[in-house]
Amino acid sequence: MSFVSRGFRGRPRDTGDPGRVPPGQYVTEDFPVLSAGPTPHTPLDEWTFSVVDGDGRTTWTWEEFRALPSETITVDIHCVTRWSKLDTTWQGVSVDTLLEAAEADSPYVLAFCDGGYTANLPTEDVTGGKAWVAFGYDGEPLDPEHGGPARLLVPHLYFWKSAKWVRGLALREDDEPGFWETYGYHIYGDPWREQRYAGD
Amino acid sequence: MAGTAVRGRLKPLTWQVATVAEAVDETARVRTIVLDVPDWPGHRAGQHLDVRLTAEDGYRAEREYSIASAPGEPVAITVERLEDGEVSPYLTDELRAGDGIELRGPIGGYFVWDGDDGDPLLLIAGGSGIVPLRAMVRHRQRAGSDVPVRLFYSSRTLDDVIYRGELDEVGDGIEVVYTLTRERPAGWTGYNRRVDGDLLREVAWPADEGARAFVCGPTSFVEAVAEGLVDLGYPPARVKTERFGATGS
Numbered sequence: 001m002s003f004v005s006r007g008f009r010g011r012p013r014d015t016g017d018p019g020r021v022p023p024g025q026y027v028t029e030d031f032p033v034l035s036a037g038p039t040p041h042t043p044l045d046e047w048t049f050s051v052v053d054g055d056g057r058t059t060w061t062w063e064e065f066r067a068l069p070s071e072t073i074t075v076d077i078h079c080v081t082r083w084s085k086l087d088t089t090w091q092g093v094s095v096d097t098l099l100e101a102a103e104a105d106s107p108y109v110l111a112f113c114d115g116g117y118t119a120n121l122p123t124e125d126v127t128g129g130k131a132w133v134a135f136g137y138d139g140e141p142l143d144p145e146h147g148g149p150a151r152l153l154v155p156h157l158y159f160w161k162s163a164k165w166v167r168g169l170a171l172r173e174d175d176e177p178g179f180w181e182t183y184g185y186h187i188y189g190d191p192w193r194e195q196r197y198a199g200d
Numbered sequence: 201m202a203g204t205a206v207r208g209r210l211k212p213l214t215w216q217v218a219t220v221a222e223a224v225d226e227t228a229r230v231r232t233i234v235l236d237v238p239d240w241p242g243h244r245a246g247q248h249l250d251v252r253l254t255a256e257d258g259y260r261a262e263r264e265y266s267i268a269s270a271p272g273e274p275v276a277i278t279v280e281r282l283e284d285g286e287v288s289p290y291l292t293d294e295l296r297a298g299d300g301i302e303l304r305g306p307i308g309g310y311f312v313w314d315g316d317d318g319d320p321l322l323l324i325a326g327g328s329g330i331v332p333l334r335a336m337v338r339h340r341q342r343a344g345s346d347v348p349v350r351l352f353y354s355s356r357t358l359d360d361v362i363y364r365g366e367l368d369e370v371g372d373g374i375e376v377v378y379t380l381t382r383e384r385p386a387g388w389t390g391y392n393r394r395v396d397g398d399l400l401r402e403v404a405w406p407a408d409e410g411a412r413a414f415v416c417g418p419t420s421f422v423e424a425v426a427e428g429l430v431d432l433g434y435p436p437a438r439v440k441t442e443r444f445g446a447t448g449s
Contacts, residue, residue: 003217003302005253007294010261011286024262026286033419033443036310038426038436081264115436145423183309197307199212 020076022191025084031146032083036179039144040114040165047149049133050168051102058102059168062149066135068093068101073132075155077162078191090153091136095126098133098169106171110178111152114165118178120187121154121161126169130156133166158189158196213304215252220299221274226362230328231292232268232278237303240275243267245339246312246332246414246442249277249305253287263287266331266416266442267306270338278362280328311414311442315345319412322404323351324425326395326417330362332442333416337370349374350411352403354395354421356382377403395421400428407433416442 021027050059060068070093078084109126111119125131134153135142142148147164154161160180181187186195194200222234243249252262269276281292295301313321313336321340323333330353340349351370355361357380367376379391379399391399405411413434415425422443429439 002258003254003300004256005290005301006299008253008255008290010253010255010259024260026261033423035441035443037441038430038439039423040436082262145419179310184307197213 020086021084022078023194024196025078025082025191028083028085030083031085031088032079032081033145034079034081034160035145035164036117037115041144042114042149042165042167044149048167049098049150051098051104052168052170053102053104053106054171056102060098065093065133065150068097070135071132073134073153073155075153077155077159080158080160080185080189080191080196084191089138090132090134091139092132092134092150092153094129095131095133095152095169096129099123099127104169104171106173108172108175109169110172110176111163111166112168112170113163114167116179117163117165119152119161119163120172120176120178120181121157122175122188123171125157126152126154130154134162156190158186158191160185161189213250213307215302215304217300218275218303220295220297220301222297223295226278227360229281229292229360230278230362231281232276233291233295233301234269234274234276235301235303237275241306243271243275243306244309244312244314245270245335247306247308248332249275249303249307251277251287251291252302252304253290254302261287264307267335268331270335270342272342273338278328278331278334311416311440313339313412313414315340315343315347317412318347319410320348320350320405322411322413323349324395324404324413324415324417325351325353326421326425327355327360328362329415329417329421329442329444331416333414334363334366336414337367337374340374341371346373350377350403350405351375352377352379352395354379354381354417356380358383358385358388395425395428397428397431400425400432404429404432404434407435411438413439414442415439417444419443 044062047062073090076086132153135150151164152166218235218237221236224232248266265277268278279291
């Protein structure tokens with residue numbers, strides 16, 4: 001006999017197409033912010049993006065990065081704190097483009113960011129058209145509090161994997177836990193399997 | 201982000217049915233719910249927990265709430281009713297002593313204060329962002345710590361101040377400074393404006409005192425405070441933040 005909350009009927013919000021909203025999530029029109037510290041503000045003339053492979057490093061300046069082919073992406077995003085936002089539109093450079101240019105080949109990547117954040121991801125989750133380094137949102141430059149000048153965008157995983165203020169990808173042989181993962185969040189973070197916390 | 205790495209827990213967090221021991225109105229819109237949790241592993245000041253409500257037809261809604269009680273005290277959450285909310289009105293208006301409620305936790309290992317490093321503690325709260333900071337204040341008191349604490353708390357009106365009676369009597373070593381942003385009672389001697397860089401310069405310790413700062417509140421509030429502290433010279437790694445959006449019910 002499963003538990004029932006006495007007197008709770010629920011007031012399901014507009015979840016749109018139920019097939020689009022993972023279990024335990026609700027749809028919001030807002031764009032809430034989740035981060036652990038002050039918002040970094042790196043000037044664009046000091047900003048670089050790097051793919052780091054051991055001692056090797058391929059680096060783009062902001063101008064070089066923005067000269068790479070970019071795409072407009074419309075996706076649903078799902079935060080571990082339970083909001084989902086549908087049909088968000090981003091502009092970004094495919095991670096495929098960056099890893100191919102760096103001739104990178106490793107089973108895992110660790111995204112590293114201003115502020116010291118990191119997020120670990122299997123390489124197969126950031127390649128094949130599944131992930132971007134996003135610099136625009138809704139046709140505007142990405143707001144610093146949402147991760148600008150650029151953040152990772154990996155929409156099929158919980159949104160903490162879409163690391164804000166990203167500055168590069170370090171290639172890894174092992175799945176080394178990142179910032180939130182070290183504090184008890186799930187190592188992989190699939191919203192459709194509700195992988196919120198370690199052990200889920 | 202600098203900090204001591206804590207290994208992720210190995211055991212999964214499982215749902216369990218807790219019993220409401222007591223429900224206490226804090227303000228017209230805010231209630232503290234004290235819980236009897238059969239299998240609670242203990243928590244640290246600043247952590248949160250997940251609540252899950254299930255309707256008779258099986259429909260479920262889950263939310264996260266900060267833990268309002270100190271380590272070692274019965275688990276409690278303090279909930280603000282959001283008028284368009286789905287979960288918070290149930291918790292503030294419907295739930296009563298003796299009811300069961302499903303939860304799991306504790307969750308989070310970064311926005312926590314264990315009180316063992318001796319650094320002054322600067323706590324800055326906006327609205328119901330006071331909840332995890334109150335757990336830190338209580339933890340300091342229970343642990344017999346003499347760490348200096350300064351709590352700066354921004355509310356709309358005096359009637360919106362949560363834990364007011366308790367905060368009026370926190371005792372030596374803990375300073376509580378209020379600002380009321382919308383409405384002040386006659387004779388109000390606290391601050392009367394929204395937090396900004398100038399106000400922070402008055403209420404925050406100088407950066408060279410080596411304080412640790414915990415900031416919790418709505419996003420715009422936390423952005424302003426965190427940026428203001430960095431401008432005052434606080435190292436970003438010493439400013440820990442927790443934010444909630446307008447819709448998180």
